[in-house]
Amino acid sequence: MNPQDYVQQKAAASGSSFYYAFLFLPPERRAAITAFYAFCREVDDVVDEVSDPGVAQTTLAWWRREVAQAFAGEPSHPVMLALMPHTTPFGIEARHLLAVIDGCQMDLDQNRYFDFPNLQQYCHLVAGVVGEVAARIFGQTVPETTAFAHRLGLAFQLTNIVRDVGEDATRGRVYLPVNELQRFDVKAHELLKRGKAPGTDAADFERRFTALMQFQCERALRTYNEALALLPEADRRNQKPGLMMASIYRTLLQEIAADPMLVLTQRVSLTPLRKFWLAWKVQALGRL
Secondary structure (H helix, E strand, O other): OOHHHHHHHHHHHOOOOHHHHHOOOOHHHHHHHHHHHHHHHHHHHHHHHOOOHHHHHHHHHHHHHHHHHHHOOOOOOHHHHHHHHHOOOOOOOHHHHHHHHHHHHHHHHOOOOOOHHHHHHHHHHHHHHHHHHHHHHHOOOOOOHHHHHHHHHHHHHHHHHHHOHHHHHOOOOOOOOHHHHHHOOOOHHHHHOOOOOOOOOHHHHHHHHHHHHHHHHHHHHHHHHHHHHHOOHHHOOOOHHHHHHHHHHHHHHHHHHHOHHHHHOOOOOOOHHHHHHHHHHHHHHOOO
């Protein structure tokens, strides 16, 4: 399997909503974003799929060396072999890739975030920087688009956090800020158990959890609006793939907001056909 086929399979197998936006890009940009996305998946999988923290630490350290070697002209992993030809044309730098690794390192070093500013730093590394690189690949022409990309990345990551509350709990992780759990009187152990504690009232837990999640959804939806307001008119056409992803993710968030309890027991998602339809509408109309 050649590097291009490898990253294509890695991106497609993830089932991500991002993949549907990639389909509308011209070949060179599609190849670049697919390779970059595959890199992000590889690094993220180290944290999600490696059960031994020591092995995960060693693997992340290996990826740091691989990035350094790749930018020194000696890539070895199929992902880096596929990505390196696109780094110069699209302004992708080693610091971008290392920031993504730093974000995954945070997943190994901590599983709680005290407040929203603390969580935002994590989101910046695993999503804001990704948005910055994606904007460059999509065809950024003015510097102001970077602020849009970072804000949109934050919105995406907040959506992921809301969607994955139950799934993250199975890994012992709670991304919702501790002070916000306290504000809504939701205990971390209730999230880890994905439901009410034994001997407590189910209706009371549902009321508290729903209020917490509605707060999270409202903030994420507001972040999408803030991001869209930051997009310069000069880059609106070029950044259509980002708008496609925003349409898909915002729709998913609205579905979760309608029934937040679902995230404790299942991974809420849109059908592939619906994702494609939402992406196509943005492509055809140029707006969400």
